[in-house]
Amino acid sequence: MINTMHTTAARPPVSAWVGLGANLGDARASVLAAIEALGRLPRTQLLRASSLYRSAPWQAEGADFINAVAELHTHLSAPDLLQELQALEQAAGRARPYRNAPRTLDLDLLAYGAARIESARLTLPHPRLHERAFVLWPLAEIAPERVSAAALERVAGQRIERLG
Template identity: 65%
Template sequence: MTSATPAYVAIGANLGDAQATVRRAMDELAALPHTRLAARSSLYRSAPFEAQGPDFINAVVELRTTLDPLALLAELQRLEAEAGRERPYRNAPRTLDLDLLRHGDTTMQTAVLTLPHPRMDERAFVLLPLAEIAPALVSSAQLERVSGQRIERL
């Protein structure tokens, strides 16, 4: 794959068999067109953040893709829909949540996508798995700011 861009995707689920869902999502991301899976983090269990419901299972993957950010976002939303994702209200429990964190050095702010992800620095469930697979992208100061959030590596 020529000139593939590194893209980082956060994966989360807290309904049904969340561990199986997150693992399946990793495999589905690896099978996206014009994309290969470059790295996958461990699974993490975290308390809901600004939300209610069961604990989440989270992970982050690094993809190498020639899809542009909006095409990749469309694929992520397709996978969420296929997993039964519903959006009854903000931060509702979910069968599958796929967030595009970064797409190379792209910075953009549109009605449907902001890159880098605007709230990733606030969330231990994003920063810890991201630091595991891409330590250069996460500073110790960022990790310190989320150190009070409950999260465990599985």
């Protein structure tokens, strides 16, 4: 028998950033529960999470979103982490009837260390993170070195509010 835990655990931890959002049901509770669930992922540690933010739908319709960004240290590979994130979305009742549909929970893998990945299933860093105030403002809160002032200026016209 091969001990896969040992070989998988030997992978050094990687910092990963996850964008969280919801605009159906109790969106605030969904995002807070998802932050807690990130801390329970296998071989993963939740380092910190931003405040919650309310933002207007971006290239979508529906109610305002509740958003946040979390930083993880994980021994999971990027594809395995994505699979875990998608399982959390499914557990929260995520449906994908059409692109940018309202959602009970959306978890986007924004960055995985310095990895650059382009595959049919995963592109890292997230290809649109620099266009989205609902990602940049919470990311700047917990990892200011990852977001330039110029990037924040480019999204200044998007409505976003930090919640208390």
